[in-house]
Amino acid sequence: xxxxxxxxxxxxxxxxxxxxxxxxxxxxxxxxxxxxxxxxxxxxxxxxxxxxxxxxxxxxxxxxxxxxxxxxxxxxxxxxxxxxxxxxx
Numbered sequence: 029x030x031x032x033x034x035x036x037x038x039x040x041x042x043x044x045x046x047x048x049x050x051x052x053x054x055x056x057x058x059x060x061x062x063x064x065x066x067x068x069x070x071x072x073x074x075x076x077x078x079x080x081x082x083x084x085x086x087x088x089x090x091x092x093x094x095x096x097x098x099x100x101x102x103x104x105x106x107x108x109x110x111x112x113x114x115x116x117x
Contacts, residue, residue: 041054 042051043054044051
């Protein structure tokens with residue numbers, strides 16, 4: 029396979045996705061200081077993003093507490109309701 033040639037004249041710059049080899053035109057961006065490619069990696073998990081770790085941690089804690097506590101609280105509520113009606117098991 030040949031490497032893509034540099035843009036000539038008024039041609040738009042092109043970014044090449046190394047995973048698929050697909051070329052995509054790159055829009056003129058504001059002044060940036062990074063040399064990173066302008067495409068998304070499909071293998072990046074949203075849970076691995078640095079800013080999301082705290083939010084996903086709280087979601088995991090709440091889910092685990094719900095899984096542990098809700099069945100017990102439901103049974104306690106059923107027993108109280110049955111005791112209030114006079115049905116004892």
